[in-house]
Amino acid sequence: MTKIYPNAASSSSSPSPLSSSDDCKIGGDDPVVLTVWKKSLLLNCEGFTVFDPRGNLVYRVDNYMAAAKGHIFLMDASGATLLTIRRKKLSLGDTWLIFDGETAENPRYTVRKNVSLLNSRCLAHVFQKKSVPIYLIEGSYARRCCSVYDEKRRRVAEIKQKEASVTGVAFGKDVFRLEVQPGFDAAVAMGMVILLDQMYGSGRFI
Template identity: 25%
Template sequence: MGFRGEMVPVVSMAFCSLSQTVLIVRRRPHVVSGGGFVVTNYTQRVLFSVDGCGTLGNEGELLVKNGDGEPIISVRKKGGIVQSLSLQNQWRGYAGAGRPVFTLREPKHSLVNCKVKISVEPQQNSDWDFDLKGSFVDRECAIRDRRGNVVAQFKDLYNVVVQPGYDQAFVVGIIAILDNIHRESTRC
């Protein structure tokens, strides 16, 4: 029996699969290419790579590339006086020629089991489309859609299971932000 649900492209339909996909996340040491991480499939084929501050030189900026090394998502932490007065940190993901594709909001003071909300651009009728349940630090968390369906499940330090129809590039963009928030491989 094949996939019968709807496709949910956030970045592009090209990153949606008809079957469940296991992404294997491997961190690069900071001494190699400035840190970040590489995402492969089970045959070790590189699907995505993420560069952080060590490579880009700017804190709060991340770059998700496809397997060929071409940029697909630029992620920036929102800054400025409005952000400093806000109770939430905001990260925005941009695809292509600066087209906004998602916004991640997380409380500034509750990072262990925080209520992370993610909205897809352009925003629809709600203030969020996805959320994060569990602890990213313990790798016991999941990205869920508004209906409570699991989009991606973090199984352990290395494996992320993405359900059929969901955008894998979007999931990698979220992983990049969470990695940076928790001061891991993409952080300076």
């Protein structure tokens, strides 16, 4: 059987290679390729489990369905909250806020689902304290084929289907790759994955 998380059992005893301040320092100038599994490692939870190229647990999302109160926490391997994602209340369209840690003030980013039919490839716009978006997310989340572009149209992160190392074995849509370019915060990239799943996924946590 092809393993999704080869070192998950030992990840709790070894330090996580990524943190909210690392900004994708794995591999120096090379992109970081993470494996995202749309599954919580805890029972009775909805969420995500994310592993680095060595199979170490780096991020997790564990949302108890009965306890969800309009927010999602992105945690590191030890359970410390890196980002808090909240739906913006009383807003037009599907708008979300990304906060650092467990704060609920001064959001780091505002993410709006695209509702315009003029650019059907656009999935969402990401803002940071100004009316012009600093990131644009395009592609198809259903096919796990999305890219995040910055203001200069440089790809900073990409969602791709994951291919199994064993010929003839395929992962489903719940297991995919997140490729993050150097200089872009891997935690923020994972936060965008969470929001795409809320906006376009088959099921929502909250």
